[in-house]
Amino acid sequence: MFCYQCEQTTRLPTGDGCASAKGLCGKDATTADLQDLLVHAVKGIAQQARRARALGVPDNDAGAFMLHALFTTLTNVNFNPTRFVTLLHEAAAVRDRVAARCEAALVADSDTAQTAPAPTGPAVDWTPAADLTGLLAQAATVPVNADLARVGADVVGLRALILYGMKGVAAYANHAAVLGYTRDAVFAGVEETMAYLASDPTDMAELLDRALSVGRLNLQVMEMLDAANTGRFGTPHPTAVRVTPVAGKAILVSGHDLGDLEALLKQTAGTDINVYTHGEMLPAHGYPALKAYPHLVGNFGGAWQDQQTDFATFPGPILMTSNCIIEPGPRYRQRIFTTGPVGWPGVRHLADHAFAPLIAAAHALPGFKADDLKTAGPEQTVTVGFGGDAVLGVAGAVVEAVKAGDIRHFFLIGGCDGAAAGRNYYSDFATGAPDDTVVLTLGCAKYRFNRHEFGSIGGIPRLLDIGQCNDSYSAIRIASALAEAFGCGVNDLPLSLVVSWFEQKAAAVLLTLLALGIRNIRLGPTLPAFLTPTLLAVLVERFGIQPITTAPDDIAAALTCAA
Known part of the structure; x- marks a missing residue:
């Protein structure tokens, strides 16, 4: 493995980057290499999807897959190699489906062939190996620094800047997409940029300009995400949020995905379960549609890196909705659940807002006892919104x-x-x-x-x-x-x-x-x-x-x- 996409990166005199059996984030070499191969596969999808758009048959389902796939490769999102094996085979199927769509469009209008030639290159021609050993052998040819000896560290670094910016774009766009907000221009921008990276560009000035175009694309995406959040949950207002717990059964929700939080609030409404936010979920309390649920009672704990302490002391189950999961400690491993793009080996994953096991765990666990809170002191709040x-x-x-x-x-x-x-x-x-x-x-x-x-x-x-x-x-x-x-x-x-x-x-x-x-x-x-x-x-x-x-x-x- 070689990875230097986050601030945790190992710093060595011989070259910066996590390159051992496990990165500082806890990601093992197998998962890291499969993520690199998934990025390679996404480039192939992008090449075909860009062609489909040029032929007048855009495939935004392929775009949605690319957003989700790239999101899973962010730092502290998904550590489950089994899931990446599945995603790799799905990626090949998506790419081939879009290619068939292009061929069908050409049959219907052969004159368009000159304006949308068939893409070429290793990403568009890649076929997933039949087993994990074969996939890892393929991954060894496509790390983020694959061309270092040929093009030098500056070109590789600019390519990485574009790729990592695109991973952020994909994450933000995915947050909007799960709330029902998408735009053709965003899908087209993702296709164009990932297809550009598939061409192994080397011109420094062009690469820097392309990096800035990623920034402009992200501006569109952030505006779309703002519209998604406010359109679905209302305009945030200044709100005092309790940061001291209350007595009762409890569920803790971390990550970023407000749609997951809303679904859980609906499913726990009228029960004896209180819901708390953690980490980046704190601002959820400012949205009218979310704070309307009286059992969204407060925030517990601090930022993502404190979760091993926070989750260990929380007396209920935990739901991780997006980044930033880190290795679950033994005191809470059996009561943490993941959803969306998140994954950890051995941790139960809940798809499609099927939160019944999470809610059952909350009923089974003690929650906050009134006697335990007598020494907690007066109520404390912070203001968000x-x-x-x-x-x-x-x-x-x-x-x-x-x-x-x-x-x-x-x-x-x-x-x-x-x-x-x-x-x-x-x-x-x-x-x-x-x-x-x-x-x-x-x-x-x-x-x-x-x-x-x-x-x-x-x-x-x-x-x-x-x-x-x-x-x-x-x-x-x-x-x-x-x-x-x-x-x-x-x-x-x-x-x-x-x-x-x-x-x-x-x-x-x-x-x-x-x-x-x-x-x-x-x-x-x-x-x-x-x-x-x-x-x-x-x-x-x-x-x-x-x-x-x-x-x-x-x-x-x-x-x-x-x-």
Whole structure:
């Protein structure tokens, strides 16, 4: 195996990347290699699907399969090699079905053959081996760094940036698709980009432009996902969320998928089961359609990397709906369930919202006992729900506070949390921001500081929780609206972006910000291993990307530049 797609990547003097029997995420070599082969298979589907679209017979079912397949290869999503064997054979069948669709279209109109020639190359010609040994032999020919000796680390790194951005695009688009929101332009963009990667491109300028096109595609996807979430669940409103438990039977829901949460709330309505959110599910409490369920009682625990402690102490079953699962500990392995793209060997998977086994487990387990909560202390809350509409609803007051000098600066501290050393930078940054500044946050990095008392400025809370990383579109809307109100560009606002990256969704968002021309983003805690010194130099020169230093120094630098 060779993998360097996330911030956990092993850092070695001989070359960055996890290349042993198991990656730092817990993914074994077999699973990692099968994921590489699945990406290869998706490239072949994309080649055929792009041709089908050119022939006037687009196949969005193939597009939906590609979204799901790529999603399963993200960090901390699916660790089950058996599932990847199944997906590989499904991928070949999908590709061949689309190819047959193309041939049928040519029979109906032979004149179109010149405008849509048959694709060629190893991905479109690949046939899955009959057994695991054969599949692993095939996978050995298509790792992410397969062409390193021929094209060099810079080209491989840019290809990886595009691929990892596309994995993030696929994840966000899949979240929207399961809520019934899709767009032809998104499917076409996925087909085009994955087919481009199948061509083994080597031109550096072209690759960088293509990476920015991934960012533009992701902007469409994030807007679609925002429409899906608000269309289905309503516009988020500021909401105080209880973070201390209540007595009663309990289910804990982690991940990102709001549709899964809604289905579970419907199935547990009127029972004696309370539902709690965990990790990136915290912002669910701001949506009217979800908080209307009185048994959605609060949030339990912290960010994804704390789950082995959080889940061990939770007295009920756990449902993982998307990334970010890590190896289940022995104290809860028998009471954790997966759904959607998630998988772990030996963990029960529930498809199609068939949550009866999960609910039965909740009835069988003790839940929170009233006597156990007597020493828990007073009820504690955090406030969520400051999405685009909520913040823009008070934009006039915000603008006036800036003009009056009451608000000096905005810091958007967004992205993923993680276990690696150095992430205390983000808590130090947020709590160290001066009292005349406002902190906007999204993603699970907020758990490092969202219980801190920030206070308010003229009735405007100094901490505004925009939501999940899935809600990045709201942050873009807010920045764009403020720029319009002040009659300037986003880069001219008293706004600094401090991004905590971990996995491929963050790569997609970063590419979107760069495609929008946003400069001087501070990125950490470590830079992606696939960004070679040459690539980093390009990003620094063209976009002003800044590796983080220390929180006090970076705060001072941001405020000095804005003065």
